[in-house]
Amino acid sequence: MINQKQIANDLGISVATVSNALTGKGRVSEDVIRLVTSRAEELGYFPSAAGRALKTGRSGILGLVMPDITKPVFPKFAEGVEAEAEKCGFGILIANSRSTEEGQTKAIKQLIQRGVDGIIVLPQRRTAPNINRVPYATASTASDPNNTVAANHTQGGQLAAHALLDLGHRNFLLLGSDALSPVQKDRIEGMIEVLNGAAQYEVCWVSESFPDLVQKNQDGVTAILTTSDLLALRAVTEAERSGLKCPEAISVMGFDDLPLATAVRPTLSTIVPDTTELARRLVAYLDAAIRQEPTLPTPSIVDMTIVLRESTGPVATQFPNPTRR
Template sequence: MASIKQIAQDIGVSAATVSNALTGKGRVSKDLADRIRARADELGYRPSSAARALKTGQSGIIGLVMPDLTNPLFPRIAQNLSIAAEARGLGILIADSRGSETRQTEALQQLVGRGVDGVVVVPQKGTSPEAPGLPMVTINTARDPRNTVSADHIGGGALIGAHIRELGHGHVVLLGGDRVSDVQQDRMRGMREGLGPSVRSETAWGDAGLTALPGLVGQGATAILATSDLLALSALSELSRAGFSVPEDVSLTGFDDLPFATAMHPALTTTAQDVSAIAEHALEVLTGLIAGAERPETGHAVPMQLVPRASTAAPR
């Protein structure tokens, strides 16, 4: 079976350096850490959880609390966090708070009770939880004071807004799912910034907002900017039932570039999150906190990418 000593000999470094690279501790350059992890993968190295626990008093397990695993975005985040944890020799326990703030609190308490070394939480909308007595990182948005890392939701919204403005739209609807969501509020803020003062915008929320869309298009709105791809899909259905065509009658955009965005007809213009980079940063900060490092003073925003497709065009 492969060992830390063998990896150290192959790379030409000390066993302590290999251990630090695999656990995310100490000062090891990213290039060297990547080489060490790659060699560990080639050799099939797997750390012993029991040995780690005896040596460090740590379980080698981290907890992850997700807000709703029925949303296609969150399993993708969970998968990337799992990959990032495994690359550091860590196991991961995943809890789904299933849309409930109470369940979120219970899930955090259960993970603490199971002896995890730290927790990653993607909070329920409108909440900013704490994990009592444990290192914790939060994946949320800039307005959350506890946010550690997130997609740049404001910047992503600005990309969408600028795209619509440059196409020549002068009257748009910003469509959100829930006013309580900090993420959606930040996305709308970015959209307004990208649209600029020359474009008229109005806001619609939830089921009532979806129902109002055909009337707003009838009153002259030529683009609808939704705060998620799921919401854009619902908007497309509502518009189609009312006899409006996308993008001939009205342009439509989403957010997050979920897999079904390319299967929609027309394919959806949206923005893409770099979920891998978010997961890597979250695990880098969490393993540092577990090792005793200071918490970063500010959260890190990972840029988003505009993905233009056939659902947007110049207004008629």
């Protein structure tokens, strides 16, 4: 293995000078710097992560704790965090909390033992991670008191509701899949805030059985707002199977802009969280905390945007439910 000692011996100088030359600290002449860097290049030298970590107390690695990377919301997030971390010179060690609190604490402990400099946690169910040895940042919902950044799920819900109100819809079905999820609750709440007084609506938490969309449509429902693209997909396909054209008979709005949103016909209108920006702020916060900067970024909220595709359209002008038998 090639180390600084090797380079030092080759050039007849001391390791300290080699280190100084390579890191730019201390006092070294331009000539020696050139000599050292070129020899280092020749030998294919790069500093030992372990040696540096031991001395400096920094590993250059951040831990990322996610509930379940197979759930399609998280990969985009992971990607964003990885990209941002790389820009700041950090690597990303992943850990799986398996959507449980015990799993979460276990994952955090493991990461600390592996020597990470900081931890990013996506807590589920509003659990507050208990970390004392290293700085950490959480991305939770805006309503969560202890978060570093939050996606504005409520505002996302508002966006969805506004868009369909603008298209003339006045009778909504709001679909969620998990009434205990703070994220979903916030999204639904945002929708309700906008719809209250302006339209009729019904909230439905689907677990096993899916609501009878034909029935709902006959009752006047022309728009479905969901808390996830997966639910939207289910709604669209259930609707079309029963002869309800989307968006002609019924509009459907998704959430999260998953890869499937553009793979399905009609393509899904959806609400997009800015995962890149969330990742950017999380990493920036941790970076500052790790470098012990005097002032740290304060908790902030990132708004969502809307992308209108084929699954939403204006409310039918003539007869509201053309499929009535």
